[in-house]
Amino acid sequence: MASKAAALSARNRTLIVVESPSKAKTINKYLGDGYTVFASVGHIKDLPKKEIGLDFDNHYEPRYEIIPGKEKVVRQLKKLASEADGVLIATDPDREGEAIAWHIANEIGSTPKPVFRVMFNEITKSAILAAIDEPRQIDYRLVRSQQTRQGLDKIVGYRVSPFLWNVVMRGLSAGRVQSVALRLICEREVEINNFEVQEYWTIAADFITEGKETFRARLVKLEGKKPELSNQAEAEAAADLVQKGSYTLLDIAPRTQQRKPPLPFTTSLLQQAASNQLGFGSKKTMRLAQQLYEGIDLGEEGATGLITYMRTDSIRIGNEAAGQARSFIEHAFGKEYIGWGGAAKSSKNAQDAHEAVRPTAVGRRPEQLKSYLSADQFKLYDLIWKRFVAAMMAPAKIEQTRVDVGDPARDIMFRASGSRVLFPGFMRVFNDQEELEYEARKSTKDEGEKEQEVRLPKQLEKDGLLGLGEIDNRQSFTRPPARFSEATLVKELDNYGIGRPSTYASIFSTLQDRRYVELQKKKIIPTMLGMDVSQILVANFPDLFNVDFTAEMEGELDKVAAGEDEYEKVLDSFYRPLETALSVRKEDPLIPQNRDAALCEKCGEGHMIVKWTQSGKFLGCSRYPKCRNIKPISTNREKPKDTGILCPSCGEGHMLLRNGRLGPFLACSSYPKCNTLLNLSKQRHVEPMKIPPVQTDLACPKCGSPMNLRVGKRGPWLGCSKFPKCRGRMAWNSLDEGVRAHWEAVMEEHRKAHPSVTLMMLDGTPAPMQMAVDDIIQMAEESGMVEIAVEAPEEAVAEKQD
Numbered sequence: 001m002a003s004k005a006a007a008l009s010a011r012n013r014t015l016i017v018v019e020s021p022s023k024a025k026t027i028n029k030y031l032g033d034g035y036t037v038f039a040s041v042g043h044i045k046d047l048p049k050k051e052i053g054l055d056f057d058n059h060y061e062p063r064y065e066i067i068p069g070k071e072k073v074v075r076q077l078k079k080l081a082s083e084a085d086g087v088l089i090a091t092d093p094d095r096e097g098e099a100i101a102w103h104i105a106n107e108i109g110s111t112p113k114p115v116f117r118v119m120f121n122e123i124t125k126s127a128i129l130a131a132i133d134e135p136r137q138i139d140y141r142l143v144r145s146q147q148t149r150q151g152l153d154k155i156v157g158y159r160v161s162p163f164l165w166n167v168v169m170r171g172l173s174a175g176r177v178q179s180v181a182l183r184l185i186c187e188r189e190v191e192i193n194n195f196e197v198q199e200y201w202t203i204a205a206d207f208i209t210e211g212k213e214t215f216r217a218r219l220v221k222l223e224g225k226k227p228e229l230s231n232q233a234e235a236e237a238a239a240d241l242v243q244k245g246s247y248t249l250l251d252i253a254p255r256t257q258q259r260k261p262p263l264p265f266t267t268s269l270l271q272q273a274a275s276n277q278l279g280f281g282s283k284k285t286m287r288l289a290q291q292l293y294e295g296i297d298l299g300e301e302g303a304t305g306l307i308t309y310m311r312t313d314s315i316r317i318g319n320e321a322a323g324q325a326r327s328f329i330e331h332a333f334g335k336e337y338i339g340w341g342g343a344a345k346s347s348k349n350a351q352d353a354h355e356a357v358r359p360t361a362v363g364r365r366p367e368q369l370k371s372y373l374s375a376d377q378f379k380l381y382d383l384i385w386k387r388f389v390a391a392m393m394a395p396a397k398i399e400q401t402r403v404d405v406g407d408p409a410r411d412i413m414f415r416a417s418g419s420r421v422l423f424p425g426f427m428r429v430f431n432d433q434e435e436l437e438y439e440a441r442k443s444t445k446d447e448g449e450k451e452q453e454v455r456l457p458k459q460l461e462k463d464g465l466l467g468l469g470e471i472d473n474r475q476s477f478t479r480p481p482a483r484f485s486e487a488t489l490v491k492e493l494d495n496y497g498i499g500r501p502s503t504y505a506s507i508f509s510t511l512q513d514r515r516y517v518e519l520q521k522k523k524i525i526p527t528m529l530g531m532d533v534s535q536i537l538v539a540n541f542p543d544l545f546n547v548d549f550t551a552e553m554e555g556e557l558d559k560v561a562a563g564e565d566e567y568e569k570v571l572d573s574f575y576r577p578l579e580t581a582l583s584v585r586k587e588d589p590l591i592p593q594n595r596d597a598a599l600c601e602k603c604g605e606g607h608m609i610v611k612w613t614q615s616g617k618f619l620g621c622s623r624y625p626k627c628r629n630i631k632p633i634s635t636n637r638e639k640p641k642d643t644g645i646l647c648p649s650c651g652e653g654h655m656l657l658r659n660g661r662l663g664p665f666l667a668c669s670s671y672p673k674c675n676t677l678l679n680l681s682k683q684r685h686v687e688p689m690k691i692p693p694v695q696t697d698l699a700c701p702k703c704g705s706p707m708n709l710r711v712g713k714r715g716p717w718l719g720c721s722k723f724p725k726c727r728g729r730m731a732w733n734s735l736d737e738g739v740r741a742h743w744e745a746v747m748e749e750h751r752k753a754h755p756s757v758t759l760m761m762l763d764g765t766p767a768p769m770q771m772a773v774d775d776i777i778q779m780a781e782e783s784g785m786v787e788i789a790v791e792a793p794e795e796a797v798a799e800k801q802d
Helices: 002-006 021-030 071-083 095-107 125-132 140-167 178-194 232-243 267-278 282-294 319-332 366-372 375-391 433-440 486-496 501-513 528-540 547-561 567-585 737-753 773-782
Strands: 014-018 035-039 086-089 115-117 199-208 214-221 247-259 396-407 412-423 465-477 517-520 523-526 608-613 616-621 630-635 641-646 654-660 663-668 677-679 694-699 706-712 715-720
Touching (some): 014 071, 021 035, 021 125, 035 071, 071 095, 086 095, 095 140, 140 528, 140 547, 140 567, 178 486, 178 528, 199 232, 199 412, 214 396, 232 465, 267 282, 267 375, 267 433, 267 486, 282 375, 501 517, 523 528, 528 616, 641 773, 694 737, 715 737
Antiparallel strands (some): 199 465, 214 412, 247 396, 641 654, 654 663, 663 677, 706 715
């Protein structure tokens, strides 16, 4: 691969620079010999990782450096740019892409060749050729907006995180948007914990028509009042009154209403729908969408972009795409199904730089592409395609009928509602009413319980007599606010105008990585550490980690992008108040957990204050080290999760997902009886079980212990058998040829004695190795194969090995 890249030439051609190799492959297909397409593989420059990287004495100017490992890419860029007749930078069409383009332009700026910016909202031949015909200069206002966001995030991370290290413990982090999201999650948890459950009862009854048809209605009036039944005795008394009634059909009220088609997908709506309907996390959704955008190999057609750019907050549909959709709908369903799509307006905070997320060609039906897509790619493309087509279709016409049944003499009334479809409209393609109702809800606290519709008899007449059938008394309890799911967290942030499409996917994963939250039954639950960190941040910096303030900052970023505000002014207005607050709180931090600290019973002088460690928190005397009185409180140790994978060694234990010093890994639940471990890849895929190493008679160059022989991706290698206490290694090529031949033969025999093992699930099916471990766990939980939570055993677990 490296030699191929080195041989690339742009002599007498136009150089086009993109971000990803797959995007380069797709674009290359549409262009002739006059172009060379090169992938930068993302950013080439960034602020330093181990320092803030802003010059506070020089207008907060950022100091960029080439990202370690990207030196070769930069050299190749400069070489190709010097050869080319011109340079077009076609990074992603957003602020992040503009910043990457600016860095690239600066690095190749020494060349006298013209350097322009082009943008593709979709990677199709027509879009690419049109973009190349309309090159523009790099928009420095967009670059400044991205720098402002990055500067704000750096200031929070590098100024507030050390405050947490001093007050709580090292290794914690604060983030401008991340900490506000954590605050929302924690405050919701407090609401749930403080919620007082109330008992209530409802009454429903079956009514029988003269034609012996039956329907159920609920009690809405009893003795002229709305029934408020708080216990079983009241419910039974009400049922006795109902039993004595004589019932007639008081009213039939049919009405026709239109059910509007769904909006096209924005990034936020796409992530929410993929979470609700497909069970995909935000990161997974965006990864799959990126693949569909950059191009999928469609056999003879070659690599083709299947959807438009997936980071957008606009619901706008371009005229060309709308025309194609209407033509498709007329041909597939009939003229009466054509809608006017795109009438709805984007939100006031929307940048509206791109169209909504849609298929690049509506004629490419999902079922036609199924053989070219992975299962998950197909599901997401199917979701996007159906949503776009439905958005461009006519509204559905629904007849809703309300029926009132009662006994006027006793002033008792029951009510039932039913509906029937008069014209399906967009429901021919998209009929997920649960998703549409979810999107229509403004609040994320309500899980959307609604009155159940019933099938009403066809023959109903006003004033007709009805017989009374079964009476159903049902006990219920008021429910606390719903915990956030990934979907509702995105919805809440979007409602407040916090963050941008490119940030949603990382917020939850960052909180999870920091062990501030856990995901249980698809609900986000703050850990005790997360609750403590949020309380301390809000107590000390109430203005900084405020929802409205964070939303206002998003508006400031938009002003910078529009040229209405300045980079330095925005950072200054943020940084100076923060430094003032920090200067006060560094010496006198507010720790709500210690507000009512009890007197130390051991020394009688100090107070028992909360202190934190990596394994949990405890109460310790404030006079430490003079008084060493301590009391345990809790543990931060994350509970292991059952993956549903059978242990390949003992065949009895389950493989549990654990977190060790070197990261997540799988360990047998029968430890210490069985100490089998399985590693995870960077994509959190379960790696095949490795065969045990061969212990050699070669001495470790560091400690003299025997060396272990293993075979990795790059061939045989030797490591000390005392790892991790000793990390000695020996280069395989440093051995004599005869010695290498001997140990290669030993390893071959060793492999035969340890054949590869197929990992199995508890139900006897092969483990889906192509899935991330979190998806495997979710699948196992939904199928009932494993329990939702597993208690952590007291004993220690063996260290994860390389």
